[in-house]
Amino acid sequence: MRTFLKPVLGAAAAALTVVAMTACPAAAADAPYDVLVFSKTAGFRHDSIAVGTQAIRDLGAANSFTVTATEDANAFTTANLAQYEAVVFLNTTGDVLNDTQQAAFESYIRSGRGYVGVHAAADTEYGWAWYGNLVGAWFASHPAIQQANVKVEDRGHAATGHLPQTWTRTDEWYNYQTNARSTAHVLATLDESSYTGGGMGADHPHAWCKAFDGGRSFYTGGGHTQASYSEANFRNHLLGGIRYAAGRSKADCRPETGYTAIYNGSTTGWSQAGPGSLTNSDATLTTVGGMGLYWYSAKQYTSYSLKLDWRLTGDSNSGVFIGFPASTDPWSAVNNGYEIQIDATDAADRTTGAVYTFQSANIAARDAALNAAGEWNTYELLVEGERLRIYLNGSLINDFTNTNPARDLAGYIGIQNHGAGDTAAFRNIRIKELSAPPTGDVTVQAESFSTQSGVQAFTKAGANNGQTLGYIEPGDWASYSNVNVGGATTFRARVVSGGAGGGIQVRTGSTTGPILGTVAVPNTGGWSTFANVQTTLTGVPSGNANVFLTFTGTGTGLFDVDDFTFVKTATPGVGPIKGLGGKCLDVRSSGTADGTQIQIYTCNNSTAQTWTRNGQTLRALGKCLDVSGGGSANGTKIQLWTCNGSGAQNWTYQTSDQTLRNPQSGKCLDVSGNNSADSTVVHLWQCIAGAANQKWTLP
Structure with missing residues (x-):
């Protein structure tokens, strides 16, 4: 709005008219950039790789980027990758990079660069967990090549803005091991009613994008056939994904549900x-x-x-x-x-x-x-x-x-x-x-500081609202004006750290003002593993105050803060799970590695004992309470494991007898040997009516 000249209204408002859509306006040319196309295969080899490579060369010649194509994994060095804004995995299959090459590529993405995965890129590097998170989902199966309808969910992204709402084409349609929607922004889905052999149901993601580990990722399930690369819509779909990955086109690629x-x-x-x-x-x-x-x-x-x-x-x-x-x-x-x-x-x-x-x-x-x-x-x-x-x-x-x-x-x-x-x-x-903002608890996005020293906002996948407060070093600080802290008894922060960890001092008034509380931040198990930390507050002023977070620690790259909350009321679904002898369900030694043993231990208000009820999952330190191997035998280990949506991580609470049951096995969370000593392990066991070692109190 520049100036709003008050109109003279008639008796009826102007009606919406329906006319033919005009052609899309032309966008400005991109600043030149370089793309690496990588097509090494250690499994099935697609006969479309050569035509796909040439199609990307043609797109580059017409759209301001140069293309280097290789099947030599030795190209994956820090020095060589630095010259490219994006790397395209074009129908790669199997284990194509060694450990050193993988480390170089991880560093490349963390430097803010981009990845494009085409079709069988999801059939690649099954033993490399970081890559699985980068691509978004791994291949599971596919039916025969056939025509299908692609439902375009997001027509505001460069990869899909040119497409119709229903895009009908012929290709090989992948089913995936997991649904990418929880970690990526889904751009298009497959309509399984339009073809045979779909295996994911009503929500079958086909193309998606995500911010990941400091960089950008785009994946499309299309591109199996040679004919794909001569289709104008598919070529422009691929071009848009490359432009996004290279940072030439911006997009909101945060996961999106509930709209x-x-x-x-x-x-x-x-x-x-x-x-x-x-x-x-x-x-x-x-x-x-x-x-x-x-x-x-x-x-x-x-x-x-x-x-x-x-x-x-x-x-x-x-x-x-x-x-x-x-x-x-x-x-x-x-x-x-x-x-x-x-x-x-x-x-x-x-x-x-x-x-x-x-x-x-x-x-x-x-x-x-x-x-x-x-x-x-x-x-x-x-x-x-x-x-x-x-x-x-x-x-x-x-x-x-x-x-x-x-x-x-x-x-x-x-x-x-x-x-x-x-x-x-x-x-x-x-x-x-959204629910009305609480009259009690006050949550602040950490990147929304008023003033700061040393820290910066950092775009990060998995962060609430897409960003964290990052680049935190010892002595740095951030301030937040006019925060309603009155009546708060606890300070809780959502953090992530693959570094040394450190501490957060909560102050009011200035960087040297009174300390209301100090909370330790551990290494959470990686820069994509979030956890909640909290501490009791004392001397909290009434009403509003200018809040300062000052950061302590040793070394560099301590941790990121996603958001923090001044807790005035108990948070439903977050807190300790108490069992036999009043002891708390505990992650042994606060470990975050997959397979860490779960035990009971004297309650101590630590992050290892802070569980969050999320649907049918129970989460601590950014991971899920898990039945090892999805087993059902008495004595099966209960462990911490990366959340994966499997039945091994589902738990239902029976209020009638206070048991926690795994629906997949039909068995209960049980304290081994009915022993209330610290460090006693918990395991899976048949449910026994009235057993004290199977009774739990949830937050």
Whole structure:
């Protein structure tokens, strides 16, 4: 919004028109970059590798990147990989890299570079857990080559923005060992009703993207056949994935679940206020004239996450309005709500990412996350009470709190049609309603600091809202203004560390202010394994205070902090699990390696005894309570293991007899020998009515 000239409204608002979709506006050329295509095979060899390699060469020649193709694993050295912005694993199979080469590639991704996996890249390196997490899922099986329908979920990504909602093509369709949705952002799924041999059911991911270990990953299940690489849609799908992996196109690739579409082709529930209109074609709304507002009149919202994809043509102007009352006058939204601006060339307080005229975005963060005019971008507007956080392509660019009693973040939402000459398009508008922010506990995203010394925000897969507070060294600090700490009794932080660990001192007032509590942060088992740590607080001031976190430790690369909470009430589902003799279920020696023994031990409020109930899983130190090998024999070991969605990690609590049962085996969590001594192991055993060593109290 530049200036909003008040229109004269007629008796009825302008109606939404439906016309043919115009051609996509051209995007600016990418800065030149280099791509390595790797196609070594140690198993089945696809006859499409040669044509696939040539297709990528052709794409590079037309789209500003050079291609080096190799099947020599000796190319995987730190020095050699440094020249490439992205590495494509093109139908690789089997064990293709040795330990030294794997380490070089891990370092490459951690340096902020990108990976593209094509088809059989998921049939590669089964013994390399890091690679399995990078690609997102491993191959399980496939039926015969046949035609199928691909359902495109996200049409705002460079790899899928050009595709129809239903993409019908012929290929070899993979089933995967696990569902990638929990760790990646799914771009497209397979419609198993459209072909035979699907093995994953109604949710069958086919293409996805993710931020991973400091870098970027894109995977597509297509590309088995030679014919694939002559299809325009598939070639552009592959090009978009390469551009994302190389950092030339930005995207929100955080995992996404629980959203409800309020526009994905149907305009039910939407109304036009003021002049102008929007066309509706190909599940895309495009602005025509104005100045007006197209608003979702079916419902108003209080606390929510709103996501939508948008694209501008040239130097156009638009915006998203939130927190306004129902009205046929677009000025109601201007005067009572807030506009999140879309216009990258306007003044700082009214440019893309700004809360229009109220607060500028972080311009450096905005510029780093913004795609050029002609490309799709994704907004997330996260409203929690009177706090609004704005994410652009997954990066936090603005954190605004409403303090104006005449305005409110709760209300209706809408998109602006700004005027003649301003063309904006919108897709996939979806929303997830959130529970009202608690009146007790106060959670702060650690990367949302007010001031800092030494630390930085770091984009990280698995982090809440996609980022952590990283680069923490001894003596660094971060401050947070006006935090409601009054009444807090406990400080809890979600942390991750593959380094030395260290400590967090919680202070108020300044970096040398009184210490309310100190919490130790261990090595959590790796830079992708999150854990909760907590400590009791004393001397907490009433009301609001400026909070300072000061960091201690030895060495470098201590840990990251995802978020932290001032706990005022008990957190349901998080805490100790108590059993025989009042002892706590404990991870032996706070170990985080897969297979670490679970035991009982005197309760000590440590992270090794802090369990989180997540669905049917029980989690500690970022991993799951697991029946070894999925066994069912009496005495089977109970251990800590990477969460994998298997039946070996499902537990149900029977309130009638206080037992914890593994539904897969039908047996109970049992303290060996009915012995309450510290370090007594727990194991799987047939359920015995009234047995004291099978009774548990959950948080």
